[in-house]
Amino acid sequence: MSSRSELNIPEPKHSIPGMGVSNNQGLLQWISSVDHKQIGIMYLWLSMVFLVIGGIEIMLVRMQLAVPNNHLLGPEAYNQLFTMHGTTMIFFVLTPAIFGFATYLVPLMIGANDMAFPRLNALSFWMTFFGGFLLYFSFLAGGAPDAGWFNYAPLNQYNYSSSPGINYYCSGLLLSGIGTVTASVNFIVTILKYRVKDMGLKQMPLFVWMILINSFLVLAAFPSLNAALVMVLLDRQLHAHFFNMAGGGSALLWQHLFWLFGHPEVYILILPIFGIFSEIFPVFSRKPIFGYGFVVASGMAIALLAFGVWVHHMFATGLGNTINNFFAASSLLIGVPTGVKVFNWLATMWGGSIRFSVSMLFGIAFLIEFTIGGLSGVSFAIVPIDWQLTDTYYVVAHLHYVFIGGSLFGLLSGLFYWFPKISGRVLDEKMGRWFFWLFVTGFNTTFLVQHALGAMGMARRVYTYPDLPGWGILNLISTIGGFLMAIAVGLLIYLLVRSVRTAPLASDDPWDANTLEWTTSSPPALQNFKQVIPVKSTRPYRDYKRPDDTDWSRKGGDGK
Amino acid sequence: MTQIGAERVEMENKLMIKLVVGTEAMFFLALIMVFVYFSLAPGFRQLQIAELDLRSTGLFSLLLFSSSFTYWRAEHSYNKGNIKKLKLWLLVTIVLGLAFLFGQGKEYVRLLHDHVNLGANTFGTSFFTLTGFHGLHVVIGLLVIGIAICLAAAGDFDNKASTLIGIIGIYWHFVDIIWAVVFFVVYVIPHIH
Numbered sequence: 001m002s003s004r005s006e007l008n009i010p011e012p013k014h015s016i017p018g019m020g021v022s023n024n025q026g027l028l029q030w031i032s033s034v035d036h037k038q039i040g041i042m043y044l045w046l047s048m049v050f051l052v053i054g055g056i057e058i059m060l061v062r063m064q065l066a067v068p069n070n071h072l073l074g075p076e077a078y079n080q081l082f083t084m085h086g087t088t089m090i091f092f093v094l095t096p097a098i099f100g101f102a103t104y105l106v107p108l109m110i111g112a113n114d115m116a117f118p119r120l121n122a123l124s125f126w127m128t129f130f131g132g133f134l135l136y137f138s139f140l141a142g143g144a145p146d147a148g149w150f151n152y153a154p155l156n157q158y159n160y161s162s163s164p165g166i167n168y169y170c171s172g173l174l175l176s177g178i179g180t181v182t183a184s185v186n187f188i189v190t191i192l193k194y195r196v197k198d199m200g201l202k203q204m205p206l207f208v209w210m211i212l213i214n215s216f217l218v219l220a221a222f223p224s225l226n227a228a229l230v231m232v233l234l235d236r237q238l239h240a241h242f243f244n245m246a247g248g249g250s251a252l253l254w255q256h257l258f259w260l261f262g263h264p265e266v267y268i269l270i271l272p273i274f275g276i277f278s279e280i281f282p283v284f285s286r287k288p289i290f291g292y293g294f295v296v297a298s299g300m301a302i303a304l305l306a307f308g309v310w311v312h313h314m315f316a317t318g319l320g321n322t323i324n325n326f327f328a329a330s331s332l333l334i335g336v337p338t339g340v341k342v343f344n345w346l347a348t349m350w351g352g353s354i355r356f357s358v359s360m361l362f363g364i365a366f367l368i369e370f371t372i373g374g375l376s377g378v379s380f381a382i383v384p385i386d387w388q389l390t391d392t393y394y395v396v397a398h399l400h401y402v403f404i405g406g407s408l409f410g411l412l413s414g415l416f417y418w419f420p421k422i423s424g425r426v427l428d429e430k431m432g433r434w435f436f437w438l439f440v441t442g443f444n445t446t447f448l449v450q451h452a453l454g455a456m457g458m459a460r461r462v463y464t465y466p467d468l469p470g471w472g473i474l475n476l477i478s479t480i481g482g483f484l485m486a487i488a489v490g491l492l493i494y495l496l497v498r499s500v501r502t503a504p505l506a507s508d509d510p511w512d513a514n515t516l517e518w519t520t521s522s523p524p525a526l527q528n529f530k531q532v533i534p535v536k537s538t539r540p541y542r543d544y545k546r547p548d549d550t551d552w553s554r555k556g557g558d559g560k
Numbered sequence: 561m562t563q564i565g566a567e568r569v570e571m572e573n574k575l576m577i578k579l580v581v582g583t584e585a586m587f588f589l590a591l592i593m594v595f596v597y598f599s600l601a602p603g604f605r606q607l608q609i610a611e612l613d614l615r616s617t618g619l620f621s622l623l624l625f626s627s628s629f630t631y632w633r634a635e636h637s638y639n640k641g642n643i644k645k646l647k648l649w650l651l652v653t654i655v656l657g658l659a660f661l662f663g664q665g666k667e668y669v670r671l672l673h674d675h676v677n678l679g680a681n682t683f684g685t686s687f688f689t690l691t692g693f694h695g696l697h698v699v700i701g702l703l704v705i706g707i708a709i710c711l712a713a714a715g716d717f718d719n720k721a722s723t724l725i726g727i728i729g730i731y732w733h734f735v736d737i738i739w740a741v742v743f744f745v746v747y748v749i750p751h752i753h
Binding site: 116117181184185186188189192193219220222223224226227228230231234238239240241242247248249250253257260 | 568571572575576579580582583584586587589590591594597598601678679681682684685686689
């Protein structure tokens with residue numbers, strides 16, 4: 001292999017390294033990599049770094065809110081911190097974590113050796129990376145963005161926010177948005193063209209199905225955000241009048257464009273999670289998924305309806321009863337396919353022989369927390385309730401129940417499930433349980449009380465508040481819960497780093513799992529598969545391990 | 561590469577560019593919706609009629625539309641294996657694209673001379689953003705076709721294994737179709753009544 005020395009780029013000598021950055025092949029090998037597994041791991045580490053940064057920001061915010069009339073932070077610093085917290089968590093924690101799992105797992109799950117366009121894959125990652133870098137550069141450049149993560153006009157205009165922060169918000173999100181779109185193009189081509197020959201669409205793992213649906217959602221939703229970001233930049237830099245009312249523009253236009261992206265975006269952050277759980281519930285209940293077709297179809301229904309509900313973010317803007325009622329109805333409707341999925345998972349567990357691994361614990365916690373978040377979400381579809389509660393802490397509680405109790409629990413569940421495959425090491429289940437209980441307790445302590453605070457009328461995004469009855473104690477409880485979560489995240493990082501370094505080696509198939517990624521070594525070699533086992537059902541590896549009891553030979557049995 | 565392998569790569573690359581074009585279409589949809597939204601405000605229509613030259617831009621638009629035809633001829637020549645004709649038709653396509661950009665530039669200069677610019681009013685804001693982004697796409701298309709000519713001159717397409725010509729074609733036709741919509745919305749609609 002003379003070409004290897006000519007290229008002067010270190011190629012991996014044996015199997016792809018685990019999750020550690022410091023490995024025998026050096027940093028350059030990571031930076032120059034076009035291997036989907038390494039890029040996936042880099043996405044996951046990127047997400048972890050931003051989780052810590054976004055977490056520190058919100059801990060400062062919670063400390064400021066711990067007691068009434070506090071002046072630890074001034075209003076300017078407070079605005080920057082909550083804006084950066086929201087933007088970071090959504091665009092640089094949840095999104096890269098989801099794309100990291102997808103980049104790592106989609107080729108493995110469909111029996112492919114890499115993505116369709118490996119270099120495009122690397123481009124997507126580095127776009128996201130530098131998008132985040134650019135966003136955070138704003139701190140050095142004279143002030144972070146301070147108009148909230150949804151950056152409403154007119155607050156995003158120069159007259160209201162004259163620091164360069166919002167310019168960095170726009171350019172950072174544009175870069176990472178392009179990365180997200182190119183990654184989605186890559187996923188669709190990979191899934192549709194690179195499946196192993198005998199895997200039809202009906203044998204595809206549900207995680208892959210959800211990534212496929214999700215990618216179409218990204219392609220349709222992100223352009224709206226990108227266009228809106230460009231318009232803000234033009235407004236601020238070249239004195240255009242898109243959102244500037246004095247020049248004839250429209251502040252509401254921003255809300256339409258943003259939420260036309262923003263509401264599909266929340267489904268972009270939850271559909272892959274539905275996919276993760278549709279893998280995990282069958283494995284740990286030792287049953288096939290209940291209603292495979294319903295999981296897929298309800299995913300499609302969610303994706304389509306996602307584009308018809310955005311105005312429920314704008315009920316308070318006075319668009320009139322006809323419009324409000326239409327979007328109230330569509331918002332109530334979109335709860336149905338989501339509910340269908342919850343029943344799919346419950347029915348999968350029903351009668352199963354359940355193993356309570358940490359991964360499964362997060363799954364069960366997800367069913368409860370996400371249902372709470374879903375119910376508070378449905379309450380916003382009812383216009384009068386929305387008018388009362390919008391822009392209060394009730395919204396904050398709701399969105400954290402779906403983003404943390406939904407998306408983050410799913411990612412953590414996936415992390416505990418796939419960590420042995422990705423790193424080749426066992427993740428300590430006992431300490432994992434400590435982490436689970438600490439995190440779940442902290443999460444509910446922080447956010448359950450915020451429902452009450454919101455109902456009592458505490459507005460979100462105010463940097464301090466008067467000493468009204470109950471407000472002080474509820475906020476203090478919330479802050480204590482925040483510290484519990486911070487300790488839990490610290491524990492998780494310690495657990496991960498320790499496991500990557502010293503934990504015992506994992507077997508290739510530690511969970512007795514069903515899908516193709518478990519048929520390769522842990523971690524997989526540079527070439528994922530030498531040959532792939534036959535795929536005749538949604539649980540090919542189980543069929544392979546139990547040839548006398550296969551899913552495809554059992555007529556009319558459970559499952560599909 | 562085997563025959564089946566080459567066909568598979570072509571399918572993949574075609575699917576890729578179709579997805580890119582689809583997401584680009586959504587981007588333009590957002591810009592067009594903003595233009596239409598602003599055009600409903602009083603005074604906007606009058607500005608459209610007074611400031612825009614339907615006839616001149618219409619002529620330059622015809623040049624852009626005919627570049628789709630010449631590109632189709634280029635693709636046809638390539639599939640026939642006639643590299644010489646391929647280069648010729650690609651060159652004609654570029655000339656037509658440049659002529660369109662010249663027309664757009666002429667109109668921009670005239671508008672700026674009339675003090676209609678990005679910051680003048682919502683008409684300037686939405687007009688320059690929409691047509692500017694389309695112009696940017698034309699420029700990118702011309703650059704890519706230019707690269708294709710260089711590759712053809714270097715002999716890269718002699719054995720017909722590349723999917724590049726077909727893929728650029730999908731993009732280039734898309735840029736034309738978008739202009740047809742933009743032209744109709746921006747230039748033609750105010751004259752209908």
